Amino acid sequence: MKIGVLSETCQGERRVALVPDVASKLVTSGFAVIVEAGAGAQAGFTDDAYSEVGVVIEADRQALLSTADVVLLVQPPRLEDIALLRASTATISFLQPATQRSVVEALAAHGITAFSLELLPRSSRAQSMDALSSQSSLAGYKAVLMAANRLGKFFPMLMTAAGTIPPARVLVLGAGVAGLQAIATARRLGAVVEAYDVRSAVKEEVKSLGATFLELALETQTGLGGYAREQSEEFLTRQREMLTERVAVTDVVITTAAIPGRRAPLLVTAPMVKGMRRGSVIVDLAAESGGNCEVTQPGQVVEVNGVWVDGTTNIPSTMALHASQLYARNMSNLLQHLTSAGELKLDFADEIIRGCCVTHTGQVINEQARRLMGMAITQESTQTEAH
Numbered sequence: 279m280k281i282g283v284l285s286e287t288c289q290g291e292r293r294v295a296l297v298p299d300v301a302s303k304l305v306t307s308g309f310a311v312i313v314e315a316g317a318g319a320q321a322g323f324t325d326d327a328y329s330e331v332g333v334v335i336e337a338d339r340q341a342l343l344s345t346a347d348v349v350l351l352v353q354p355p356r357l358e359d360i361a362l363l364r365a366s367t368a369t370i371s372f373l374q375p376a377t378q379r380s381v382v383e384a385l386a387a388h389g390i391t392a393f394s395l396e397l398l399p400r401s402s403r404a405q406s407m408d409a410l411s412s413q414s415s416l417a418g419y420k421a422v423l424m425a426a427n428r429l430g431k432f433f434p435m436l437m438t439a440a441g442t443i444p445p446a447r448v449l450v451l452g453a454g455v456a457g458l459q460a461i462a463t464a465r466r467l468g469a470v471v472e473a474y475d476v477r478s479a480v481k482e483e484v485k486s487l488g489a490t491f492l493e494l495a496l497e498t499q500t501g502l503g504g505y506a507r508e509q510s511e512e513f514l515t516r517q518r519e520m521l522t523e524r525v526a527v528t529d530v531v532i533t534t535a536a537i538p539g540r541r542a543p544l545l546v547t548a549p550m551v552k553g554m555r556r557g558s559v560i561v562d563l564a565a566e567s568g569g570n571c572e573v574t575q576p577g578q579v580v581e582v583n584g585v586w587v588d589g590t591t592n593i594p595s596t597m598a599l600h601a602s603q604l605y606a607r608n609m610s611n612l613l614q615h616l617t618s619a620g621e622l623k624l625d626f627a628d629e630i631i632r633g634c635c636v637t638h639t640g641q642v643i644n645e646q647a648r649r650l651m652g653m654a655i656t657q658e659s660t661q662t663e664a665h
């Protein structure tokens with residue numbers, strides 16, 4: 279089986295789907311690996327580093343697309359690339375079915391078997407393939423560094439000859455994968471950290487990282503697979519009222535709250551931002567899905583009444599080396615799961631394959647993807663789901 283790795287073409291994307299040490303293991307397992315020339319350059323991996331482990335470097339993207347059996351990418355494939363793939367080729371990438379309907383439809387129309395990493399079940403069996411988690415963890419870590427870099431204050435308490443500096447106060451909203459990593463990072467830097475999540479199940483994890491779990495007089499919410507359910511507007515209004523006082527006294531707010539497939543909940547309003555001290559910083563990790571903060575501008579840093587609101591998108595790409603390394607391990611684990619004796623073996627009774635395979639034999643077969651794309655739920659997709 280030929281595994282093809284393309285250069286990412288999305289603006290600002292520095293990651294690569296496969297790194298040399300993971301490619302080396304795939305070559306040893308009997309896969310042929312072809313990497314587009316220069317694909318790893320922005321993540322710190324030279325063509326020579328791939329060649330040294332038995333990877334073929336291909337300068338002609340078109341040739342790679344027309345010979346690969348499985349194409350690995352970070353971002354969804356481009357329409358012009360899909361057109362060059364042979365029918366029955368497989369692609370593995372983030373696919374963002376909710377916003378990339380034309381891409382998913384093109385994949386189906388070309389007979390491609392496409393896997394979407396966003397739809398991988400969040401189960402312990404799938405943990406080693408879970409690219410959403412590996413990349414969220416990087417984002418949580420980096421968000422704190424970005425905030426620390428902008429804040430005109432120390433994070434730790436310092437006792438100096440020139441006087442004592444109190445520690446910075448950090449509030450983390452949403453304590454999922456990114457939030458927990460943000461808490462751990464802020465604690466390592468010496469800040470006093472508070473956190474809140476609608477899922478009370480994370481309370482002990484928050485405490486074990488040395489942060490305080492904010493007790494708000496709100497009902498706790500748990501949905502499927504450890505995710506939060508979408509909250510009512512009334513719930514969110516009460517939540518914002520209760521958070522206002524905590525937001526006002528904090529130096530840094532890191533927001534990570536999300537509901538899969540929905541717009542991010544609004545947790546910090548413009549008046550709440552105005553109530554913060556000048557020089558305070560908000561890093562909104564939900565910027566791409568609508569933002570947890572009302573004044574967030576996706577992809578920009580804005581200053582509102584002296585408060586910095588950072589809406590940087592694609593933060594994992596700013597740590598492209600480790601982001602690619604973790605992503606590549608997720609890829610390799612998923613590939614091993616999807617193949618047997620060097621061939622794609624798709625057993626739709628398997629919850630991992632059923633969960634993340636979006637297009638197959640000319641159809642959008644995944645019920646969740648169809649819902650996200652606003653398509654009718656077909657009998658085939660329900661049967662595939664129900665298998």
Ligand code: NAD
Pocket residue numbers: 399400401402404405408410411414451452453454455456457474475476477503504505506509517534535536537538543545
């Ligand atoms: P996510 O990115 O969808 O959401 C981030 C966090 O926002 C969640 O913890 C959610 O509860 C929280 N949130 C939603 N609305 C909120 C609100 N109004 N106020 C405050 N917080 C709010 O989730 P994620 O980080 O990808 O994963 C969430 C959970 O899923 C994990 O903590 C874990 O329990 C589970 N998970 C399991 C696995 C696995 O077993 N392989 C992998 C990843 C995640």
